[in-house]
Amino acid sequence: xxxxxxxxxxxxxxxxxxxxxxxxxxxxxxxxxxxxxxxxxxxxxxxxxxxxxxxxxxxxxxxxxxxxxxxxxxxxxxxxxxxxxxxxxxxxxxxxxxxxxxxxxxxxxxxxxxxxxxxxxxxxxxxxxxxxxxxxxxxxxxxxxxxxxxxxxxxxxxxxxxxxxxxxxxxxxxxxxxxxxxxxxxxxxxxxxxxxxxxxxxxxxxxxxxxxxxxxxxxxxxxxxxxxxxxxxxxxxxxxxxxxxxxxxxxxxxxxxxxxxxxxxxxxxxxxxxxxxxxxxxxxxxxxxxxxxxxxxxxxxxxxxxxxxxxxxxxxxxxxxxxxxxxxxxxxxxxxxxxxxxxxxxxxxxxxxxxxxxxxxxxxxxxxxxxxxxxxxxxxxxxxxxxxxxxxxxxxxxxxxxxxxxxxxxxxxxxxxxxxxxxxxxxxxxxxxxxxxxxxxxxxxxxxxxxxxxxxxxxxxxxxx
Amino acid sequence: xxxxxxxxxxxxxxxxxxxxxxxxxxxxxxxxxxxxxxxxxxxxxxxxxxxxxxxxxxxxxxxxxxxxxxxxxxxxxxxxxxxxxxxxxxxxxxxxxxxxxxxxxxxxxxxxxxxxxxxxxxxxxxxxxxxxxxxxxxxxxxxxxxxxxxxxxxxxxxxxxxxxxxxxxxxxxxxxxxxxxxxxxxxxxxxxxxxxxxxxxxxxxxxxxxxxxxxxxxxxxxxxxxxxxxxxxxxxxxxxxxxxxxxxxxxxxxxxxxxxxxxxxxxxxxxxxxxxxxxxxxxxxxxxxxxxxxxxxxxxxxxxxxxxxxxxxxxxxxxxxxxxxxxxxxxxxxxxxxxxxxxxxxxxxxxxxxxxxxxxxxxxxxxxxxxxxxxxxxxxxxxxxxxxxxxxxxxxxxxxxxxxxxxxxxxxxxxxxxxxxxxxxxxxxxxxxxxxxxxxxxxxxxxxxxxxxxxxxxxxxxxxxxxxxxxxxxxxxxxxxxxxxxxxxxxx
Ligand SMILES: Cc1ncc(COP(=O)(O)O)c(C=O)c1O
Numbered sequence: 001x002x003x004x005x006x007x008x009x010x011x012x013x014x015x016x017x018x019x020x021x022x023x024x025x026x027x028x029x030x031x032x033x034x035x036x037x038x039x040x041x042x043x044x045x046x047x048x049x050x051x052x053x054x055x056x057x058x059x060x061x062x063x064x065x066x067x068x069x070x071x072x073x074x075x076x077x078x079x080x081x082x083x084x085x086x087x088x089x090x091x092x093x094x095x096x097x098x099x100x101x102x103x104x105x106x107x108x109x110x111x112x113x114x115x116x117x118x119x120x121x122x123x124x125x126x127x128x129x130x131x132x133x134x135x136x137x138x139x140x141x142x143x144x145x146x147x148x149x150x151x152x153x154x155x156x157x158x159x160x161x162x163x164x165x166x167x168x169x170x171x172x173x174x175x176x177x178x179x180x181x182x183x184x185x186x187x188x189x190x191x192x193x194x195x196x197x198x199x200x201x202x203x204x205x206x207x208x209x210x211x212x213x214x215x216x217x218x219x220x221x222x223x224x225x226x227x228x229x230x231x232x233x234x235x236x237x238x239x240x241x242x243x244x245x246x247x248x249x250x251x252x253x254x255x256x257x258x259x260x261x262x263x264x265x266x267x268x269x270x271x272x273x274x275x276x277x278x279x280x281x282x283x284x285x286x287x288x289x290x291x292x293x294x295x296x297x298x299x300x301x302x303x304x305x306x307x308x309x310x311x312x313x314x315x316x317x318x319x320x321x322x323x324x325x326x327x328x329x330x331x332x333x334x335x336x337x338x339x340x341x342x343x344x345x346x347x348x349x350x351x352x353x354x355x356x357x358x359x360x361x362x363x364x365x366x367x368x369x370x371x372x373x374x375x376x377x378x379x380x381x382x383x384x385x386x387x388x389x390x391x392x393x394x395x396x397x398x399x400x401x402x403x404x405x406x407x408x409x410x411x412x413x414x415x416x417x418x419x420x421x422x423x424x425x426x427x428x429x430x431x432x433x434x435x436x437x438x439x440x441x442x443x444x445x446x447x448x449x450x451x452x453x454x455x456x457x458x459x460x461x462x463x464x465x
Numbered sequence: 466x467x468x469x470x471x472x473x474x475x476x477x478x479x480x481x482x483x484x485x486x487x488x489x490x491x492x493x494x495x496x497x498x499x500x501x502x503x504x505x506x507x508x509x510x511x512x513x514x515x516x517x518x519x520x521x522x523x524x525x526x527x528x529x530x531x532x533x534x535x536x537x538x539x540x541x542x543x544x545x546x547x548x549x550x551x552x553x554x555x556x557x558x559x560x561x562x563x564x565x566x567x568x569x570x571x572x573x574x575x576x577x578x579x580x581x582x583x584x585x586x587x588x589x590x591x592x593x594x595x596x597x598x599x600x601x602x603x604x605x606x607x608x609x610x611x612x613x614x615x616x617x618x619x620x621x622x623x624x625x626x627x628x629x630x631x632x633x634x635x636x637x638x639x640x641x642x643x644x645x646x647x648x649x650x651x652x653x654x655x656x657x658x659x660x661x662x663x664x665x666x667x668x669x670x671x672x673x674x675x676x677x678x679x680x681x682x683x684x685x686x687x688x689x690x691x692x693x694x695x696x697x698x699x700x701x702x703x704x705x706x707x708x709x710x711x712x713x714x715x716x717x718x719x720x721x722x723x724x725x726x727x728x729x730x731x732x733x734x735x736x737x738x739x740x741x742x743x744x745x746x747x748x749x750x751x752x753x754x755x756x757x758x759x760x761x762x763x764x765x766x767x768x769x770x771x772x773x774x775x776x777x778x779x780x781x782x783x784x785x786x787x788x789x790x791x792x793x794x795x796x797x798x799x800x801x802x803x804x805x806x807x808x809x810x811x812x813x814x815x816x817x818x819x820x821x822x823x824x825x826x827x828x829x830x831x832x833x834x835x836x837x838x839x840x841x842x843x844x845x846x847x848x849x850x851x852x853x854x855x856x857x858x859x860x861x862x863x864x865x866x867x868x869x870x871x872x873x874x875x876x877x878x879x880x881x882x883x884x885x886x887x888x889x890x891x892x893x894x895x896x897x898x899x900x901x902x903x904x905x906x907x908x909x910x911x912x913x914x915x916x917x918x919x920x921x922x923x924x925x926x927x928x929x930x931x932x933x934x935x936x937x938x939x940x941x942x943x944x945x946x947x948x949x950x951x952x953x954x955x956x957x
Contacts, residue, residue, distance in 0.1 A: 002816050002820040002821075002824050002827070003540070003543055003733075003903050004823060004824070004827045004902050005903070005904065005906075006827055006830070006831070006902075006905065006906065010905070010906045011827075011830060013906070014831075014833075014834040014906060015830070017837045017838070018830075018833045018836075019837070020833075020850075023826045023829075023830065026826070026829045026830065026833055026850055027682075027713055027829070028850065029681070029682035029684055029850065030682060031687060031714070031719070034714045034715070034718045034719065036712065036713065036714075036822075037586070037712070037714065037715050037718065038818070039584060039711075039712055039818035039821065039822075040583055040818070041580060041583055041584075041813065041817055041818045041821075042814065043817055044814065044815055044816055044817030044819070044820055046815075047545045050545060050549070050814050050815050051549065054549040054552060054810075054811060055552055057554075057572055058569050059554050059569065060554075060569030060572065061554050061555070061562075061566060061567050061568065061569040062558075062566035063553055063554045063557040063558055064557040064558065065553055065557045067566075069559060071559045071561050071562065073561055074798055075559055075560050075561070075799065077559070079484075081481070083481065083510060083513060083514055083517075086514070087517040087518075087521075089547075090517075090521040091526060091735075092521035092522060092524040092526045092529060093521050093524060093526070093737075093738050094526075094735045094736075094738065095526040095527035095528045095542050095735045095736065096524050096525065096526040096527070096532075096736065096737075096738045097537055097539060097738065097739060098736075098738070098739040098740075099738070101525070101873065101874075101877070101882065101883055102942045102944075103874065103877060103934050103939050103940070103941060103942060104523075104524070104877050104882065104934075104937050105523075105524055105525065105738075106468075106520070106523035106524070106938050107520040107523040107524035108524055108739065110470070110520055110523070111517070111520055113470075113953075113954070113955070114470060114471045114472070114955075117470075117956055118506075120954045120956055120957070121504040121505055121956055122503075122505075126953075126954075126957060127953045127954065128954065130739065131739075133595035133596065133599060133740075133797055134595065134797050134798055134799075136797050137595070137796070137797050144639070164798065166798040166799070167798060169794055169795045170794075170795050170796065170797060170798065172794060173606070173757070173795055173796055174602075174639070176606060176794070177606065177609055177639070177640040177641025178641050217495070217498055219497075219498070220498060221497070246500070246503075247503060248494070248499060249498050249500055250498060250499065250500045254500070263798070270556045270557070271556065271557060271558060271559050271560070272555070272558075272803055273558045273559070273560055273567065273570050273799075273803040273804075274560030274799025274800050274801070274803055275595065275797070275801055275802040275803050275804065275805070276595070276740075276741030276743075276803075277798070277799075288951070288953070294739065295953060296953070297947040297948070297951050297953050298953075299942055299943045299944065299947035299952075300942070300943055300946065301939045301940040301941060301943070302940040302941050302943075303940050305467060305939055305940070307939040307942045308942075309944050309947045311944065311947040311948050311953075312948055316631070317598070317630075317632050317635035318630075318631040318888065319631070320631075320635075321631045321634040321644070322635060322637060322638045323638070324631065324634075324635040324638070326635065326639070327598040327602060327636040327638075327639055328596075328598055328599075329596065329597065329598045329630075329631075329632050330596040330597065330598070330729065330736070330739060330740040330741075330742040331596070331739050331740040331741075332595075332737075332739075332740045333737050333738040333739030333740050334737030334738055334739075334740065334741060335740075337738065340471075341517060343505055344481060344505070344506050344508055344516075345481035345482045345508075345510070345513055346480075346481070346482055346505065347475075347479070347480050347482075347505050347506060347508065348503050348504070348506075348507055349480060349507070350480055350482045350484060351505060352503060353484050356494075357484070357485070357487055359492065359494065360487050360490070360491050360492055361487070363492035364489035364490060364492070382495040382498060399563065400563075403563065403565075409562060409566070412561055431485070434488060435488040438489070
């Protein structure tokens with residue numbers, strides 16, 4: 001089934017009207033020798049069979065409805081209120097495209113305008129765009145924007161090692177044709193203050209993540225000092241932030257951010273194995289003309305009624321082509337809608353409550369886990385919903401044991417990205433993790449069940465430290 | 466019809482969600498880290514739902530009517546796709562789960578890579594890019610990495626036909642290359658003379674959309690490929706228009722070295738009000754090592770099955786991630802827009818090879834039929850058999866004051882979404898019409914009738930067009946005011 005309404009009779013009439021004998025008459029411009037290749041695809045199936053096949057494929061996965069999970073590291077399991085799915089499931093929203101024709105796209109336009117307003121509320125910034133592909137590409141675009149704000153003169157980027165390793169990788173991918181110098185990634189991810197010394201007159205921007213990849217919160221006063229250091233050299237201060245954390249903690253505007261971006265998946269988006277997610281992006285008013293992507297603005301119609309349109313498009317590829325601020329065209333509008341519905345449903349008190357639940361549960365987990373022999377917290381710094389736990393055994397061994405013996409999906413192996421953090425697990429706890437799940441994890445790692453490395457002859461972490 | 470802003474229906478103390486009590490002992494919060502105020506709206510669930518349902522009703526969408534937005538392939542989005550992508554076994558998986566626990570996801574991605582290879586003729590496909598433009602950036606970076614890997618540093622220019630989409634030159638700039646514009650000839654093909662004149666050892670490549678944005682299959686595509694390759698350049702394919710040629714010709718066979726697919730166009734995944742899409746990129750043997758990654762590979766499982774039961778085909782393989790050997794790197798966090806991939810996979814499974822060819826044939830048939838009805842009425846700059854779309858001009862000879870924008874706005878009164886307008890740039894007052902295969906002859910006729918009537922009105926009552934739309938939720942909006950006095954949020 002190809003979802004084609006034309007019948008053979010329709011086709012005959014249409015071919016006649018066109019003035020060709022058959023379908024082949026429409027493809028004369030295609031080199032004849034290459035026409036109609038065989039496509040070796042599996043034979044088609046009915047809708048019923050397709051759904052069965054897809055369900056069977058999905059059942060080869062271990063899904064998190066059936067396994068307690070302590071993975072975060074940039075993709076988070078948060079509660080999604082039922083209203084979110086119902087709103088984004090309305091096909092008036094999801095089967096429309098970019099609102100090029102504003103008079104018949106007010107639903108999309110107004111909801112994005114409200115989304116932009118709520119992103120400004122969260123971050124404390126002046127303006128926000130309609131979305132990027134994800135948190136990583138939003139950050140890469142922040143780098144391009146910072147370079148462009150300097151009219152291409154500044155060629156250095158100070159990038160904290162506390163930024164998500166994949167985000168940093170994407171920054172490198174995006175900028176490989178630009179001959180930029182990127183410094184800072186070799187430094188201690190927990191010593192953000194060392195970045196200040198790397199800033200010079202050639203620096204386009206300084207980038208930190210808050211909470212950082214290891215889950216720790218940066219001290220707003222220290223970040224303000226870093227922002228001042230950047231500004232004193234004429235560089236921009238860029239913050240990649242967890243939007244749920246902003247329900248509780250200082251908006252980056254308060255400590256001097258010029259650009260705030262991040263991953264918005266936590267705002268009403270599912271895990272979906274990594275995509276589609278939502279890059280949110282906000283900045284100070286003075287840089288709006290350098291911002292990438294769609295922006296919705298308020299205006300009036302012929303009768304003076306309020307309405308919304310895409311605006312400031314002289315930045316964009318369809319107008320400016322090779323001089324555009326970015327190549328982005330399609331974005332993640334539906335995920336932005338989900339985020340708007342989520343934020344509106346949570347409201348002022350709900351988002352704070354979600355953030356507090358994460359905070360308390362993560363701290364409960366940290367306190368109990370670090371009380372186990374052989375386990376300790378990497379740092380005593382304040383953290384939000386993730387923390388780094390030094391373990392007595394390699395993380396993949398622990399995770400294998402947790403999965404096989406307890407059906408638990410353990411945390412993220414920080415040793416993969418930070419050579420100094422071998423045997424260190426990044427544990428994420430959100431409002432979705434019950435006390436029972438946390439207690440189960442603690443029980444699973446207790447020495448009664450899970451022998452410490454030293455009992456098998458390997459060095460004891462605690463004694464070595 | 467004015468819907469208040471969500472902030473305008475906010476009232477202190479309301480909430481739209483019911484959260485659980487904390488089930489663990491509280492830990493003191495670090496006071497100096499906390500924010501003072503959080504200016505989010507406060508609305509009840511019922512008000513929230515009504516707000517968004519009413520907003521949705523102000524939208525035009527594929528599910529409400531004909532949406533012939535050229536270059537965007539606004540085909541019907543089958544509902545089964547949505548059901549498949551909502552299966553909890555997919556939705557509730559974390560990108561960092563151990564590979565053993567996500568063999569289903571990896572199998573699906575592997576299969577989709579294979580399907581796209583087969584449809585396009587390329588040697589390898591990466592599902593990383595999140596949209597077409599993202600795939601373009603990947604492709605241009607791959608071309609760059611290829612030249613660099615050979616120590617060929619003087620190639621800095623990307624040739625781009627003047628009919629190309631704006632993302633092509635924008636992606637070129639992002640990759641650190643210079644754009645060189647190549648004119649189109651009188652038949653809407655790339656001007657071969659001009660191309661020849663530019664082909665030298667500074668050319669990194671050419672970005673070609675074929676069929677191009679005029680809806681025309683370039684009559685010299687193989688010659689173009691030969692010229693570009695002869696001077697050492699590579700040929701990038703903007704696959705936005707793949708809907709015209711599935712099962713008709715494989716782009717790799719035409720000489721393309723690398724191309725992006727738009728799953729949100731060709732493979733029926735919905736456009737989401739602007740996104741998400743997905744822009745996988747395919748490459749031939751030469752460029753495959755440079756693909757963005759990781760991509761999914763499979764390995765045969767060595768051991769025999771433990772039980773006597775026959776193994777399912779899928780169970781004989783183990784799927785895992787691999788970075789292509791000379792990869793340009795990651796283009797986004799994690800692996801790609803997975804949920805969009807599920808929808809495209811479902812679509813391809815339901816259509817099969819014959820179905821895909823039928824799609825392209827009927828997309829091209831519908832476009833040519835519509836063209837046959839309109840070409841006497843609106844100026845047609847390139848009078849050829851079109852592919853899945855065609856471009857008319859809204860410059861009506863006997864209605865000099867009427868512009869394409871007026872025609873577009875008037876179409877709304879007839880219940881249609883306007884075509885793409887003022888693009889491609891080489892046609893003055895362009896109306897770019899792409900009906901897609903999922904529309905019936907009756908719909909096409911009704912649309913043609915409307916455009917014919919509008920052409921009449923343009924002569925007899927131009928004011929009716931200038932003041933259109935009359936029946937849309939709002940009247941014509943002042944876009945100049947919006948840009949001159951930007952109001953981009955409602956808090957400040
Ligand atoms: C011809 C062409 N190329 C590229 C693109 C960019 O694709 P995307 O919007 O998915 O980034 C488009 C999108 O409309 C297009 O029509």
